[in-house]
């Protein structure tokens with residue numbers, strides 16, 4: 001085994017290591033609107049579920065090197081409006097997702113830039129991506145600055161799913177959704193092999209002890 005001192009490694013090397021081992025990561029394709037009403041769209045793979053109840057999502061937004069800017073448009077919009085929509089990335093959308101990751105000026109409508117259609121949401125102002133099979137309307141819960149990045153916690157209030165994605169028992173059909181994951185570097189995965197779970201052991205607690 002080889003070990004790496006992540007605190008003394010160059011930041012770009014520890015970034016390569018950590019994003020190479022924490023994978024595959026789901027991708028939040030985040031739509032927001034600016035205070036002046038410009039629609040913005042960008043993908044974030046530092047993304048997961050922060051809590052199941054209340055349903056809360058987590059994403060992490062890094063710094064931007066864009067001239068004249070300290071924060072990415074997504075973060076500026078979330079801080080200004082408190083609202084965002086997390087669209088889920090399916091295989092056919094990958095090309096548009098990558099287009100929407102371009103660092104463009106804040107006055108550019110990124111739905112138009114990426115050639116995507118917008119659909120109004122029900123509870124929040126940002127639109128969802130028409131081409132996405134799933135979209136989750138969210139309201140900002142809290143942000144926390146951690147070093148160069150900003151951790152965003154967002155309360156999920158409504159989920160839209162295209163026909164065939166969710167069944168009557170609320171089970172999601174992965175073969176229909178075909179979610180894309182980010183792997184090491186600029187690579188992606190989809191349609192992963194599905195492995196059945198090995199048996200989960202049951203600890204023989206006495207009857208009167210209820211597990212925490």
Ligand SMILES: Cc1cc2nc3c(=O)[nH]c(=O)nc-3n(C[C@H](O)[C@H](O)[C@H](O)COP(=O)(O)O)c2cc1C
Pocket residue numbers: 027040041042043044045046047060061062063064071072073074075097098100101102103104182
């Ligand atoms: C698949 C993918 C995942 C990304 N994940 C992140 C991420 O987790 N955090 C981040 O700050 N940037 C991430 N980026 C880069 C942003 O999408 C990019 O900086 C974008 O221009 C930000 O747009 P905005 O200024 O409109 O918010 C990712 C890019 C791609 C293509």
